[in-house]
Amino acid sequence: MSQVAPLRDVAAGLPLVPGCYLFRDGQGKLLYVGKAKNLRRRVLSYFRPLESQPAKTRALLRDARRLEVILTGSEVEALILENSLVKRHRPRFNVLLRDDKNFPYLKLTMGEPFPRVVLVRRPRQDGNLYFGPYTPASVARRSLKMIARFFKVATCYESFDGSRRRPCLLYQMKQCLAPCVGYVQEAPYGEAVRHVRLFLEGRDKELAGELERRMAAASKALEYENAARYRDLLRAVAALNRRQAVAAVGLEDQDYFAMHREGNSASLAIFEMRAGLVQSRREFFFEGAGGEDEAFMEQALSRYYSVAPLVPGRVFVSTPPEGAGVLEEWLAGRRGQRVRIKCPRRGVHRQFMDTVLENARLAWESRFAADHNLGVAVHEALRETLGLAETPSRIEALDISHLAGRETVASVVVWEDGRPRRSEYRRLNIRSARPGDDYAAMEEAVARRYGRLVREKRRLPDLVLVDGGAGQLAAAQAALAKLGVGNLPVIALAKQREEIYLPGVKEPVELSTHDPVRHLVTRIRDEAHRFALAAHRRRRRRRTLTTELMQVRGIGRRRSRDLLQTFGSVEGVRRASQGRLMAVVGPVVAAAVRAHFSQERS
Template structure:
């Protein structure tokens, strides 16, 4: 955090300007490069003093100093520098709300809140135990189009499926869909009663509001922050995995299918501290029949890096696989055949959240509060979301096309045209008669409505 905010050196280099070029921290805008003489002594001394004020909790003095420097930069038309200080002022003001809360009567409770915007819906979780905020975690979910109620229910299932402890009470801003079923499931996992509550007033609502603000700040950092945002996480991951250098670029893979049908894979990219949706890729599995994750991973990893080598494009610093030892081995064998034995490959096993690194014996178990684990989880969850979203889209298209082909007079080309126009069976049924007739004529439009309309009236047989 200190490096990200104040760009002071946190490495062990001599700060005498003798280094021929700065390290990764400078490239990620986390340091001004005193080791390579890229910043003057007076300017760097001022940076150190500001970092010291921050660490000592002297926010009032720090904010006054930062605002003065922002105004000075603006007067000299150094607008990029002024913008840096403006963002720094906002961050310090947000962090002036203490990150740890102590309270009476809040023991054995979890408080969950989220912030969502567009197609990137991270959910920030603060876990309270014995009156103290013990941990924090961020997730991205599969379908950003869900209602807040469905969104909350899906998140609770995802989070508590792997959580070690489940409290008596869980507080959310939005009451989840199918709350009774969730409470029953949670009670079974806990071995005792669990309540999901959504307070409308009082201190617990105030606490949830604070958690929601932290979720918003997490979103800003993850999806709008500059290149410097991830350097500490990258350094933590380097240390956790024993890598020679912090990974600047990570490419992660996941497989999705339904009982072996419509198998697809996703690849997502984390680079310079941010997810890069414009570089995501999805794959249809071509050579594997049935649900074989090992063979499917081998196929897509081989396809990805065969093409990268052929086109002379950059390779990642780390390949991340969603899975355990078997999936890791499958990916590593393919990379070996491509003579990419020096490319680092790691995997993360579901539920246990255990990491494995190719070439390193044994498992890597990180603390739940580890920033390295948080980074890997975030990338893994995004790969899973992207794979499942693509899989659902393909399955929906196949189901829709199959239903239309049952209508006399509808062939494959017309079914595809209707899919492109209306998107789903529900979309066809919701279309106005004029819109549907414009596509296929009145006769076929009547047939489609007759065949696709759900049955009405009557009772099911006992």
């Protein structure tokens, strides 16, 4: 990629400050917008060796011709600017939250004497209140009918200027107070509107309390017809509570984000909880979703809340996002109050997150089911291409990764029935191989992985795929032969030209770029590579964070780990109060931590 060199030169000269960076194609069209705390360091990371980059980054660099930056005063300002640019230009390589369709909202009009509730497809910043989106759309229509039946607030577009002389059929059915013909005064109608708002905001407990008080007052005043109406409203609210209650996760407003990814396709499920009840559920789908899960979640959160009408006090995620502290600060600015992003590990929030994760998995399967059907034919074609006796239903891929020859790690990914089994992925820290010796590292990884399966008499894969060429293939064969399973099918897939090396065949097999077998084995190999790189980045990040905290007097490795587990990041430790720090490391070290970061700011 000759066009990459000039971009790398530009990146090397960038300042070490926060800002946004923009990749453009030859015609000046915006391809990608990103934010950075340190522009030079972040942008230079795009120009590491291409084989270590996700497929999405490789595609971006293939099309990019220009690199621009916009400096900002802080990382939060960069995040705000990034969101603005993405919404305005919708760059091709950014994570964009696209629905299959526009799900409906309910609009409560606030700029007229007699507000009404109507169904709309797009919310606008016009001073009205919007509730939703509702999925499926039938929930919105059913809610609209309930509002008409029990609250009798107008649900039509009829003019209220006094020109109408007779009320419509809804009034005859006792499903409207008929403000269009002046049958109701503003005060009692306003009371009904207030009840509707409580109902739509999910504040059913508050609504029920008010209805009980009004029912008791009406009964005491011998207004039995009004008392009966409030009784019916109470029953309707109670019935709605029973239908919607999912888990006792608290009464605060909170959202749940769960991601399910297989290969380069992903689904994102979002559940909005209001007053302990599920108010809405949304699903988004992504193809070409390369990179780390943490970066994906960070972009998803920032895109979603840049347009969401309400930011809750707590956001629960299935994967911790990158830059959680910065996101919390930005969300707090939008909300006007503190916001916390959490990845639940236990308790009712973990249980509910499992439900949201299952929804994300089912959504993924329903959206990408056709890929699975196609996968059966592709696996059969793989059997024919490799000359295997049986169609491989379980494939395992191994990849070796290291940092300049140090900290060598092997990753093992499992592919079964056309789908990755992420719960069975494994990482192995290479112990005996000499640093930089990829062949010895592969032999050790294969020996340890399949030695354990043999000892525990567990199922062996139908095919082993190793990343590399003839040398890695020979190393894997040698390890399998020593274990007594030399007949286990094994192949190697080399980068660059994506050639397949087969045992006993001198020349590699080179498939056409459109061959589905090539796409399958490349996809599995890339998943192993992504998994290995993600492990390295996490280890490097943990080591960097731990080292920074260990500069504080009185903090060693154990206390550093305790602080990071409690506060999530160095930024979280920096913002923690004296009292919260004392609860973890005691008063003396807490004071040292505060002094260290105060000195850093000055």
